Amino acid sequence: MSDVSFDAAAAVSAPRTRRRARLPVPVVLALGWLALMLLVAVAADLLSPFPYTALDLRNRLSPPVGMGGAWLHALGTDELGRDVLSRLITSIRMSLLIAFGATAISAVLGVTLGFLAAHFRGLVEQAVLALVDFQAAMPFLILALAVLAFFGNSLPLFICLLGLNGWERYARIARGLAVSAGSQGYAAAVKGLGASPWRVYGRHVLPNIASTLIVSMTLAFPEIILLESGLSFLGLGVQPPMTSLGNMVGYGREYLTRAPWILLAPSSVIVLTTLSVSLVGDWLRDRLDPTLR
Amino acid sequence: MLRFLGLRLARALLTLVLVVTFAFVVLRLSGDPALLILSADAPPEAVAAFRQAWGLNDPIWQQYLRYFAAIFRGDLGQSMRDGRPAVELVAERIPATLALTLPALLMKLGIGIPAGIYAALHRNSFADRAVMLLAVAGFTVPSFVLGLVLVLVFAVQLGWLPSGGQENWRHAVLPVLTLGIGGAAVLARFTRSAMLEVLGQPYMRTALAKGVPWARAVRRHGLPNAAIPTVTIVGFMVGSLLAGAVVVESVFSWPGVGRLLVVAVANRDLAVVQCILLLVATTMVSANLVVDLLYGVLDPRLRAAPREATA
Numbered sequence: 301m302s303d304v305s306f307d308a309a310a311a312v313s314a315p316r317t318r319r320r321a322r323l324p325v326p327v328v329l330a331l332g333w334l335a336l337m338l339l340v341a342v343a344a345d346l347l348s349p350f351p352y353t354a355l356d357l358r359n360r361l362s363p364p365v366g367m368g369g370a371w372l373h374a375l376g377t378d379e380l381g382r383d384v385l386s387r388l389i390t391s392i393r394m395s396l397l398i399a400f401g402a403t404a405i406s407a408v409l410g411v412t413l414g415f416l417a418a419h420f421r422g423l424v425e426q427a428v429l430a431l432v433d434f435q436a437a438m439p440f441l442i443l444a445l446a447v448l449a450f451f452g453n454s455l456p457l458f459i460c461l462l463g464l465n466g467w468e469r470y471a472r473i474a475r476g477l478a479v480s481a482g483s484q485g486y487a488a489a490v491k492g493l494g495a496s497p498w499r500v501y502g503r504h505v506l507p508n509i510a511s512t513l514i515v516s517m518t519l520a521f522p523e524i525i526l527l528e529s530g531l532s533f534l535g536l537g538v539q540p541p542m543t544s545l546g547n548m549v550g551y552g553r554e555y556l557t558r559a560p561w562i563l564l565a566p567s568s569v570i571v572l573t574t575l576s577v578s579l580v581g582d583w584l585r586d587r588l589d590p591t592l593r
Numbered sequence: 594m595l596r597f598l599g600l601r602l603a604r605a606l607l608t609l610v611l612v613v614t615f616a617f618v619v620l621r622l623s624g625d626p627a628l629l630i631l632s633a634d635a636p637p638e639a640v641a642a643f644r645q646a647w648g649l650n651d652p653i654w655q656q657y658l659r660y661f662a663a664i665f666r667g668d669l670g671q672s673m674r675d676g677r678p679a680v681e682l683v684a685e686r687i688p689a690t691l692a693l694t695l696p697a698l699l700m701k702l703g704i705g706i707p708a709g710i711y712a713a714l715h716r717n718s719f720a721d722r723a724v725m726l727l728a729v730a731g732f733t734v735p736s737f738v739l740g741l742v743l744v745l746v747f748a749v750q751l752g753w754l755p756s757g758g759q760e761n762w763r764h765a766v767l768p769v770l771t772l773g774i775g776g777a778a779v780l781a782r783f784t785r786s787a788m789l790e791v792l793g794q795p796y797m798r799t800a801l802a803k804g805v806p807w808a809r810a811v812r813r814h815g816l817p818n819a820a821i822p823t824v825t826i827v828g829f830m831v832g833s834l835l836a837g838a839v840v841v842e843s844v845f846s847w848p849g850v851g852r853l854l855v856v857a858v859a860n861r862d863l864a865v866v867q868c869i870l871l872l873v874a875t876t877m878v879s880a881n882l883v884v885d886l887l888y889g890v891l892d893p894r895l896r897a898a899p900r901e902a903t904a
Contacts, residue, residue: 434611442873446619446866447619451619529737533843534843556741560745567738570735571733571734575730578732579729
């Protein structure tokens, strides 16, 4: 798209008076939910009552507690008698792993390209900008669909592919900030002292733009979760026997009328997680970096 | 202005060339289409004949040039599945997709923009908080979840509307709602922040200080300035009229371009996927070009200074 939107957004509303207030309640709740999700992801093996692929053929499509089910399968079971809670726990781990991996990849890629553009200017910069335009001009889902199905699908490839989503935003930010840092005293000063470009960018420019980057990463994180779950929902993302949140929704869709719980559990987790990250991201942005607004 | 136009046009063309190259490289180098179409244990003669027929034996750059030349002739190859021209297959799906995305676009614009402006003008009021809450919810609920929940409520529980397929307008209601709600939320959020930013600018204060009434200041100075960032995102929405319904079409088994794409990708039908990629890229790039021109109209400063000044 164009720089105009970004710059218009960067021409900030007046800095608001900063109150040292307590955390707003929604943010506390969101942080609590995210902590829970992280815990679940880390301790997935300890927490899940059954292996996520284990069949319990005597309890197929058994409803969750509260809809007439037993505590044995607290969130019910699916058509094959697999425990929904265990699958949910494994899915949370998978989806978070993918989201973290992809966010990290796109941030590193974007920042590197942005710095390269800012450092070399000229042709390199034009090439990076053309790539940025290309990336911003295509709906990423379409690109991802094409790549995925034609390269076949494996987990590392899938993560790398999602890592290509949104790098152009980091590149734009990193380039813009690095260029303006170049005209500020500190970058010129360390350069004058004989620091290598690696040192200038890695040790001096990067820390100075870190808060902006962290905020953009938080804002991009829910997008990756939605993308992953969307692709998995279409059957083109994480492949069985592995499972992810979107995968579970896609599977549960077949049983929408008979066993809606299969689909509702992962759907709620997706919604709550993206909602929480967005809330925290918005709050961070307001606190750390109002220029992104 | 001419220079501005030329630069934009060149960029648009470059993007298209990149898309074609991307499509070609990714789709052609990723695997042997012959083995995929014919299955791995097909007799070698059949594979050889297939490769010959589709020109898969030639060096890759020849295939690439041929592909480019074919595109200029409007020939995007045939579907490897049923041998019909890919363009035809895709073209016959376009009306179905537009039947969903056009009403959804109207819904996004009709709800999102007014809601965003209202929220900005009544900042921190109850209405503002409600709009923002709904907007965040609309942004964080993925379309397939929203669609399935709507199906669960309106088709399964209440039985008011059909859950999928495409026979009459009733079948379109749920998919259009699904698309429209999510988009309206994004647009409302975006419009609100664009508007808030403008309201804090010095020229608004100047206008009010010299005695311009509030409503007139908003109309004359606020809205036009807030329109600039909003136009960008609306342009993106217009550009994705053809591609924006991939997931929703799948949820509602709606026979549009998106469903075709998913099926073609699952079948590794090269020609059809390339054709859709190119179609989507062209709509997207044209929409962006129009947006750039609109910038010129909306903001005279941009006519003189194309990129460097703003970057």
